[in-house]
Amino acid sequence: KKIVLLSVMAVMAFASSAFAEKKELVNGIDANYPPFAYIEKNDQATGFDIDAMNWIADKMGFKVVHKPMDWDGIVPSLMAKKIDMVASGMSITDERKEKVNFSNPYYTIKKYFVVKNNSKLTPDDIRSGKKKLGVQAGTNEAKWLEENAKANNWNYELRLYSSPGLAIEDVVNGRIDAAAIDSPPAEDAIKRTKKPIKIIGEFTNSDQFGVAVRKEDKELLETINKGYELLMEDPYWVTLHKKYFNA
Numbered sequence: 098k099k100i101v102l103l104s105v106m107a108v109m110a111f112a113s114s115a116f117a118e119k120k121e122l123v124n125g126i127d128a129n130y131p132p133f134a135y136i137e138k139n140d141q142a143t144g145f146d147i148d149a150m151n152w153i154a155d156k157m158g159f160k161v162v163h164k165p166m167d168w169d170g171i172v173p174s175l176m177a178k179k180i181d182m183v184a185s186g187m188s189i190t191d192e193r194k195e196k197v198n199f200s201n202p203y204y205t206i207k208k209y210f211v212v213k214n215n216s217k218l219t220p221d222d223i224r225s226g227k228k229k230l231g232v233q234a235g236t237n238e239a240k241w242l243e244e245n246a247k248a249n250n251w252n253y254e255l256r257l258y259s260s261p262g263l264a265i266e267d268v269v270n271g272r273i274d275a276a277a278i279d280s281p282p283a284e285d286a287i288k289r290t291k292k293p294i295k296i297i298g299e300f301t302n303s304d305q306f307g308v309a310v311r312k313e314d315k316e317l318l319e320t321i322n323k324g325y326e327l328l329m330e331d332p333y334w335v336t337l338h339k340k341y342f343n344a
């Protein structure tokens with residue numbers, strides 16, 4: 098009962114706000130990041146983030162459309178009001194928090210080194226053996242790998258990619274020795290698309306995904322937090338995990 102009441106209050110607060118007058122909110126997505134957001138055969142964007150935000154929009158009484166764009170420019174697009182939120186596998190980082198606000202975390206990921214499945218490389222080989230290491234541009238892992246290489250005298254040669262999938266492809270065809278990838282796209286490549294790669298270890302701590310909104314959009318943030326709270330208590334949360342993570 099309490100939940101119902103709270104959600105009614107949230108919907109009322111939402112309905113009176115400026116953004117409710119907008120017909121629909123735009124969620125900027127990187128559609129090359131399975132299983133959180135990716136394009137399926139029919140050209141439709143799909144994924145955990147998309148289903149989750151559609152459910153929340155429905156519950157909380159707003160409309161949302163998902164707009165595929167380059168990951169590298171996604172925070173600038175949010176700040177320039179080309180989009181209203183980023184619910185698309187975005188790690189909550191202190192650096193991003195200076196520019197945007199994040200919802201409460203909704204998913205925890207790990208950071209993996211992956212290599213071809215017949216490779217004998219170890220994480221130490223990658224850090225100190227002059228290896229070619231692929232990583233997605235504009236990610237917190239790319240930044241971490243650059244900064245920590247300097248600090249620790251690691252000598253991998255970073256190659257920047259526009260998506261984790263392209264880095265994985267180059268691991269498979271041998272153009273690079275390894276890739277540094279978030280656990281969701283790494284596990285998806287192994288389980289769903291059956292790429293001949295393997296995970297050989299974590300290269301840094303896990304981090305958490307949150308939905309990013311502009312700092313001034315306080316009510317939107319509350320609405321999203323409330324929506325996620327309701328979703329996490331709903332059987333659909335389990336359904337989503339089964340559908341996208343086989344869990």
Ligand code: ARG
Binds near residue numbers: 129185236238279
């Ligand atoms: N976790 C990394 C970050 O937030 C990778 C993000 C890539 N996510 C995506 N949807 N393309 O920087």
